[in-house]
Amino acid sequence: MNKISLVLITMVLFVLSSCTNIFDDRMGKAKDFIREQIESDSKYIAITEFTKVDGQITKLLGEELYKLEFKLDIEYTKETNMYYNSFLPAYSNFKTYVGKETPDSWLKLKRYIFTKGEKVNLQGHVYFVNKDSGWQPIKYIINGFEFEKE
Numbered sequence: 001m002n003k004i005s006l007v008l009i010t011m012v013l014f015v016l017s018s019c020t021n022i023f024d025d026r027m028g029k030a031k032d033f034i035r036e037q038i039e040s041d042s043k044y045i046a047i048t049e050f051t052k053v054d055g056q057i058t059k060l061l062g063e064e065l066y067k068l069e070f071k072l073d074i075e076y077t078k079e080t081n082m083y084y085n086s087f088l089p090a091y092s093n094f095k096t097y098v099g100k101e102t103p104d105s106w107l108k109l110k111r112y113i114f115t116k117g118e119k120v121n122l123q124g125h126v127y128f129v130n131k132d133s134g135w136q137p138i139k140y141i142i143n144g145f146e147f148e149k150e
Contacts (some may be wrong), residue, residue, distance in 0.1 A: 026126075027052055030128075037094065037140075041094035041095045044076055045075070045076060045094055047072065047074055048073045066128040066130070067125050071121065073120070073121055076117065081112070084109065122142050
């Protein structure tokens with residue numbers, strides 16, 4: 001009986017060690033990283049779905065990076081306005097305005113109105129760097145626009 005238990009324990013440990021670290025929460029960290037940016041820009045946008053598409057480890061200038069590709073669905077919880085121009089399309093940030101609020105800008109801006117409950121599908125990727133405390137997000141890109149951790 002002891003030999004069977006030892007074999008089972010060894011097999012379980014082998015399976016766990018060959019899998020991705022189950023205690024590594026890169027998906028959760030990526031979603032929180034993006035949520036922080038959205039919440040700092042607008043209180044009228046909610047993440048309704050965050051799905052991993054792919055992930056890969058790479059090296060850049062000798063530093064190990066992890067690139068997590070994702071799909072992101074957001075929903076507007078109130079009718080809001082987003083302003084953009086031809087040089088800076090929508091989703092260069094998540095700033096929204098309610099009513100007659102407008103951004104301070106010398107550029108001629110176009111307004112897009114999002115209705116309450118409107119959903120938008122986005123895609124992008126988050127870059128992580130491997131630190132002593134584990135993988136930490138440093139930057140994400142959504143639809144071609146970069147957002148870096150401050």
